[in-house]
Amino acid sequence: MSKTAILEIDSEKFELPIIKGSENEVAIDISKLRDLSGVITLDPGYKNSGSCTSEITFLDGELGILRYRGYSIEDLAGKGHFLEVSYLVIFGELPTAAQLEHFETNIRKYTLVNEEMKNIIDGFPKTAHPMGVLAALTSALTAFNPKSVNVENEKEMYEAVCKTMGKFLVIATWTYRKTMGYPLNYYDNTKGYVENFMRLMFELPTEPYKANQVVIDALDKLFILHADHEQNCSTSTVRMVGSSHAGLFASISAGVSALWGPLHGGANQAVLEMLEEIHRTGGDADKYLDKAKDKNDPFRLMGFGHRVYKNFDPRAKIIKKAADEVLATLGVDDPILAIAKKLEESALVDEYFVSRKLYPNVDFYSGIIYRALGIPTDMFTVMFAIGRLPGWIAQWKEMRENKEPIGRPRQIYTGHPLRDFKTSDKR
């Protein structure tokens, strides 16, 4: 392939560099196009625009490939653990046993959240959605950690990573305890990260808590599957906010808000609510399939379709298998699962879904598994956020280390031309 692309505008030719990625992805570098020609490119929703180069995650939506730092998601979910995969995503290499031990020890140093944060949680109504509370609490962490990290100082950056990993998990679970009226509890530094998640969520002061290893292993896998997904909506948000040199907590708080939307991470909650509604109204999955296809009906089949996967979402394949195993091991017989299976079977052979390449995505199955593990529906998107945290951190770190410029898209103005101001009596 040639090294440049030629763009012709009004018989004038402009030569633009072609950039090639390590997996042969090709981009035309238009960063100088406006300087050269006065013209910009327009791409609403960035369907065809790369915002950066990145070494973190490789994704091929046509072939259904997902890799973190060159390792396949199948290998990582099958053989790895969440903290070592987090280390890989953030620092670029799988940790040695000593590095992993050091990482865990350092995360533990930061698992105590300032007691004054409890006053902030107290201010929320019990009915507040956990994602709204999580975004606010993550942002509030800035107030307790006002010193912004010097990204060029390796030690400071490492500490900021550990601090974020430690504190975010605790406040994420506190959002649930708030809705339940449970006392806020503490991380147990003698236990693992994912086991702590379960304890932090469900341990009560009135009785000893017994962790279930099947549940912990399933959650660990789910967190790995969510750890990064290149330039999705929330990650792009984190990079964009961070590009103004806003701090890590502030940027991640913005990512939490972006993730909450039902077209992004909020879909896992929406899937379960959809399945419950189908069950409540008699279990007719085909009726909902028809609704999704009806262009006069805004309803979409939640958990189907993806901006980049035009083939099966590889994460969905792994979760589907894990869901079957976990449900069998825990002995869960859930009518919601039967409805999900029926929906999936019908959609996969339906012309509307087939022609648009709409396959089940990660959120279609994750909700079912979370439900089987006893995670409340309102917390599903928080689970996604916990899993995605290493990806957000890694992308923020990479963006700052690469000294990327402030994110500032342009636009094509389509409003009124210059108008004279008329005083109100003349309008």
Ligand code: CMC
């Ligand atoms: N149900 C029915 N029709 C759909 C759906 C759906 N779930 N998704 C897309 N379509 C149709 C859409 O109406 C359009 O049809 P037409 O060409 O006739 O106008 C066509 O498929 C293309 O859709 P699009 O909206 O242009 O596709 P997109 O790439 O902009 O949107 C999406 C991707 C994920 C937002 C969308 O598929 C969707 O809304 N899915 C449901 C929500 C969901 O499950 N989100 C989780 C995404 S995976 C987790 C994550 O990474 O956040």
